[in-house]
Amino acid sequence: MLRSLLLTTALLAAIPMNSTTAQVPVTGTVSYTGSGFLHDWTGTSDQLTGEITYDARRPEQTVIQVEVPVGSFDSGNERRDRGMREATEADRFPIVSFVSQAVSAGAWSGEPGGRTAAWIVTGKLTFHGITRDAQARVDVTERGDALRFEGRFRVSLEAFEVDRPGYGPTRIGDQIRLAFDVDMSVP
DSSP states (O other): OHHHHHHHHHTSOOOOTTTSEEEEEOEEEEEEEEEOSSOEEEEEEOOOEEEEEEETTOGGGOEEEEEEEGGGOBOSOHHHHHHHHHHTTTTTSOEEEEEEEEEEEOOOEEETTEEEEEEEEEEEEEETTEEEEEEEEEEEEEETTEEEEEEEEEEETGGGTOOOOEETTEEOOSEEEEEEEEEEEOO
16 A cells, blocks of 8 residues: 555655755665674665655654654675575565654754754664654755655564574574665656
């Protein structure tokens, strides 16, 4: 349902960012970092899709809707990636998504067209068929008619009822670190 909503609304025409509300598709990457007994690793996906509704005059009204296919993460180790897909049941729950509910937009610093701000974004993260509250600090950079949203937050695999993969009695750590880098440009 969320996927069709995102695809439908992505077709809407955008309004320039500096005039009123813009509703535009986004691109970017999402990565997770897991911890094992001997080392950490990172899996990355560039198949992020979604949209951001943004009003430059009222950034606290921003709505962020993004999703990424669970099976699209690549850590450079096919065996590990296959184990993560099996543990997260990517065939049953193929999408992880986030929909914001509130934005606390910090003050901009710098000049228009090249400024930054720190936001706190809260919303709903859906993963492994379960939806939970999530919150992240998001660093927002404005460059001309483009915005970049970068942030990180932790996710408990157990909170999303994921049976942590591993070998023998050794399992990966419960906490994975999610990082995202989302770009939005307005025509």
